[in-house]
Amino acid sequence: TQLLEQSPQFLSIQEGENLTVYCNSSSVFSSLQWYRQEPGEGPVLLVTVVTGGEVKKLKRLTFQFGDARKDSSLHITAAQPGDTGLYLCVGGVGDYKLSFGAGTTVTVRA
Amino acid sequence: GAVVSQHPSRVICKSGTSVKIECRSLDFQATTMFWYRQFPKQSLMLMATSNEGSKATYEQGVEKDKFLINHASLTLSTLTVTSAHPEDSSFYICSARDGWAGNGYTFGSGTRLTVV
Numbered sequence: 001t002q003l004l005e006q007s008p009q010f011l012s013i014q015e016g017e018n019l020t021v022y023c024n025s026s027s028v029f030s031s032l033q034w035y036r037q038e039p040g041e042g043p044v045l046l047v048t049v050v051t052g053g054e055v056k057k058l059k060r061l062t063f064q065f066g067d068a069r070k071d072s073s074l075h076i077t078a079a080q081p082g083d084t085g086l087y088l089c090v091g092g093v094g095d096y097k098l099s100f101g102a103g104t105t106v107t108v109r110a
Numbered sequence: 111g112a113v114v115s116q117h118p119s120r121v122i123c124k125s126g127t128s129v130k131i132e133c134r135s136l137d138f139q140a141t142t143m144f145w146y147r148q149f150p151k152q153s154l155m156l157m158a159t160s161n162e163g164s165k166a167t168y169e170q171g172v173e174k175d176k177f178l179i180n181h182a183s184l185t186l187s188t189l190t191v192t193s194a195h196p197e198d199s200s201f202y203i204c205s206a207r208d209g210w211a212g213n214g215y216t217f218g219s220g221t222r223l224t225v226v
Contacts, residue, residue, distance in 0.1 A: 006153075033214045041204050042116070042217035043154070088153055090215070098144075098215070104152040 006101030023089035024071045031092040079108045116218025133204030139184035140206035148201045149225035160187040194225040
């Protein structure tokens with residue numbers, strides 16, 4: 001299993017602030033997905049990035065895939081309490097091999 | 111979009127008994143499904159890869175005889191925790207993929223297992 005380092009592990013911010021979560025690896029991934037998971041539920045896919053340098057936006061969320069496809073970031077602008085959850089990055093190698101980041105617990109205080 | 115149904119969502123069982131968890135792909139066929147275990151506020155740990163019509167592939171350190179996986183059809187995989195003990199209490203999640211890697215993986219809603 002390839003190592004995918006995710007940081008920070010915990011993030012607590014005030015409503016309206018911005019935040020960024022990072023995923024880094026020494027290995028190249030064919031694709032990278034970001035998921036959000038709420039307590040007691042399974043992870044829900046937010047986005048998939050497959051092209052080096054790709055940037056995708058989902059409302060206030062901006063996802064970037066590094067040029068070398070070894071790293072990715074998730075940036076949330078003007079965070080809201082509804083953004084609270086565990087964010088996971090998952091790197092794909094080939095068709096089925098997956099590498100999971102350790103997860104970032106985000107808490108947005110009202 | 112793709113939906114994966116996992117059942118039951120919660121189960122409490124006595125120590126020494128066995129528990130079966132089902133994972134179904136509702137609107138797509140999944141030749142491969144994955145089973146994970148998750149501890150509070152931590153990421154998912156892959157336990158095994160379930161392959162339709164063949165034996166599952168287990169990750170290092172996962173006991174095959176304790177966590178029995180059956181993938182008898184293209185839409186159903188089951189995980190049976192045999193002779194459960196309190197240390198098996200955890201959140202178990204399955205996932206499957208619909209089509210190519212760009213679609214991402216769809217996860218079940220998870221099963222909270224408590225062994226008393």
